[in-house]
Amino acid sequence: MVRRYRLDEVAIIKEGKIVPRKKYFTNVGVPLITAGNLKKLMQDGDIEQLPKVNITFKKHFKCAPVPAKTIILTKANLKDKNKYIYQCETEICIANDIVAIIPNETIILSDYLLHFLRWYQINKEWHHLYHISIDIPMIDIQHRKVQILNKIQLLLKNKESLITAVEGLPQHFDNFSMQIENHSNSLHHGFNQAQHIYNIMLHKIFKGELK
Numbered sequence: 001m002v003r004r005y006r007l008d009e010v011a012i013i014k015e016g017k018i019v020p021r022k023k024y025f026t027n028v029g030v031p032l033i034t035a036g037n038l039k040k041l042m043q044d045g046d047i048e049q050l051p052k053v054n055i056t057f058k059k060h061f062k063c064a065p066v067p068a069k070t071i072i073l074t075k076a077n078l079k080d081k082n083k084y085i086y087q088c089e090t091e092i093c094i095a096n097d098i099v100a101i102i103p104n105e106t107i108i109l110s111d112y113l114l115h116f117l118r119w120y121q122i123n124k125e126w127h128h129l130y131h132i133s134i135d136i137p138m139i140d141i142q143h144r145k146v147q148i149l150n151k152i153q154l155l156l157k158n159k160e161s162l163i164t165a166v167e168g169l170p171q172h173f174d175n176f177s178m179q180i181e182n183h184s185n186s187l188h189h190g191f192n193q194a195q196h197i198y199n200i201m202l203h204k205i206f207k208g209e210l211k
Helices: 035-044 110-119 126-131 139-157 159-167 174-206
Strands: 003-006 011-015 030-033 071-074 085-087 092-094 098-103 133-136
Touching: 030 035, 035 071, 035 085, 071 110, 085 110, 092 098, 098 110, 098 126, 110 133, 110 139, 110 174, 139 159, 139 174
Parallel strands: 030 092
Antiparallel strands: 003 133, 011 098, 071 085, 071 098
16 A cells, blocks of 8 residues: 655654854764765765764754754755765764754655655755655565665665776786776676666656556
8 A cells, every 4th residue: 555645744854953163073972964074975984084063062052963764965956966865874963054854764764765865856945845745655565675776776886896896907917908898898887777777666666656
């Protein structure tokens, strides 16, 4: 069974707060994500390198902590095809240029919502998020679809390292250089195909064409 919801019926949509003063930052604390460092975080995934705030002092400043499995986006540039969308693995704080979506996982899995937001074309400002309609199947069906999408995404995430490893093989050996080049070309083609399959699956799943 599939039921249609508005996004704010199945998730809390939360705005970030103004970045606190430097005296509230610490070496051990809750990572603070701004629009500026979100891109870097998505590229290298090293959340430990981000500035951290001590939220035990939250009575002295406004902070916006959000739990693990929250999905965050930049408020600006949501109309871009390559908009920045990140799923938190731990508790974080978000700055005033970030908006967080905290899913009710009894209705919609965080991973399912993440893939939906990557597929959905947001043609308005971030406030439009409240009014997005989404068709949501039962949790077990979401789980099966997410497993496939996650496997493809993991493969694509490792694209650069795999291609670099192949291209870095000792090509100065004449007997192998042609084979390595052919293998590298095949990898590029394979990853392009994987991205194409991922895009098709997103469309079919969220258009209700894939049961």
